[in-house]
Amino acid sequence: DTAVSQTPKYLVTQMGNDKSIKCEQNLGHDTMYWYKQDSKKFLKIMFSYNNKELIINETVPNRFSPKSPDKAHLNLHINSLELGDSAVYFCASSQGPGGRSTDTQYFGPGTRLTVL
C-alpha cells in the first residue's frame, strides 16, 4: 500500500493554463505539506496543513492555492502557469501537529510539472 500518493506523476502543459495536483495519505497523519524541488534539486516548503487548517504559507505566489478537503488529502491548484513553475512538486505528511517537532515526514513520489 502506498503511504503518500500523488497524481499525476507527470504533467506537461502550456503557459497560462490552470492545473491541479492531488495528494492522498493513508497513514492517518494530521499534517500534510507541499514542497517544490527545482532543477538544481533544491527543496523548499510551500505550504503545510494541520487537520485541514493552513499553518505554513511560505512566500509563494497567490497563483498557488492549496485545498484540503479532509485531513487525508491536500491538493495543489496552480493558476496561470508560468515557465518558472516547472519543477518537481512533493507532497508529504507527518503524524503530529507540525511546527517544531521530531516527527518524520513521509514523502510522496513527486509530480514533475513541465510548463512549455
Add this chain to the structure above:
Amino acid sequence: AQSVTQLGSHVSVSEGALVLLRCNYSSSVPPYLFWYVQYPNQGLQLLLKYTSAATLVKGINGFEAEFKKSETSFHLTKPSAHMSDAAEYFCAVMNEKLTFGTGTRLTIIP
C-alpha cells in the same frame, strides 16, 4: 533563522570505501536534524534523525551520523559503500519548518 550547509555537491567513492557526507547547521535553538535520501525519480526517504537523545544516531542501510555541538555538524557516514547507495542525500534542520540543504549526489565507483 536556521539553515544547513552541505559541503560538496558531488561525492564519489569506490565500492567498499568509507562514505562521508558533510552537513553543518545553524540554529537559534537546539536543533532537530535529519538526513533524507532520494533515489532517482523517487520521493525522499528518512535515513535517520537526531532528536537530542544520543549523539550517535544509527539509521537504515548501515548509515549513521554523529551530532557534534561544538562543531555544529551532523555528518553522515557509512563504513562500506554499496552500489545501491548511489543517490542524492539531503541534510535538514527542523524549527517551525523543515529546512533542507542543497543536497549531495553520491556516486559509487565499481
